[in-house]
Amino acid sequence: MLGSEILYTAQQTRALDHCAIVEHGVPGIRLMARAADAAFRHLMARWPAPECVQVLCGTGNNGGDGFLLAELAHKRGIPACVLQLGDPAKISGDALRAREAALAAGVSIMPFADQPLRDAGVLVDAMLGTGLGGDVRGDYATAIAAVNACDAPVLAVDIPSGLCADTGRVLGCAVRAEATVTF
Structure with a gap:
């Protein structure tokens, strides 16, 4: 029998992040780095010798986790690249810091x-990530279709893109991931 797990809504997870950052003084970029580290460790445990790591990043904090994961892979000698979705000019805050760190480390x-x-x-x-509120459209829908058509294994960070974090409902289309790491 599986142990019971506490599940949180998207709003509750945002409140927990806010509490860690504001009330406990944990920098948001540190939370992002911890998430990237947990996802990277799972990736290496499940697929111990990847030929390369291709990270599809959006413009929000989920993308920030991805930038830092790509940086970890690159620093360990694994060929890693980021495929950017959305306008990079719209990336801000911790996600922007994560993108800049990946670029500074030499990630393409x-x-x-x-x-x-x-x-x-x-x-x-x-x-x-968990902030998705409507159906997936445009380049994101195209990217999800491409991921699902690819033969490479897929690791989702936080939640497979296209799923509603509160209900699990597919919002137009969703990534079919072999594994998901949430932190």
Whole structure:
């Protein structure tokens, strides 16, 4: 029998993050780094010798986790690249700091539209997180279809892109991930 787990709504997880940052003084970038580390450790445990790691990043904090995961892979000698969705000019706060750290470490960041996905290695879904409120459209829907058509295994950070965090309902389309790490 599985042990019981406490599940939180998207709003409750945002409140927990806010509490850690505001009331306990934990910098948001540190929370992001912890999430990236947990996801990277799971990736390496499940797929111990990936040929490469392709991380699809959105413009929010889920993307920030992905940038830092790509940086961890790169620093460990695993070829890693980020495929950016959305306008990079809209990235702000901790997600921007994470993107800048990945770039400074030498991680290649390219627009998603310019790069086909490779079937080799591991794909990391860090496109859309718990804040998704409506159906997935545009480049994000295109990226989700490409991920689902790829033969590479997929690790989702926090939640597979396209799922409603509160209900699990598919919002238009969703990534089919082999594993999901939430922190």
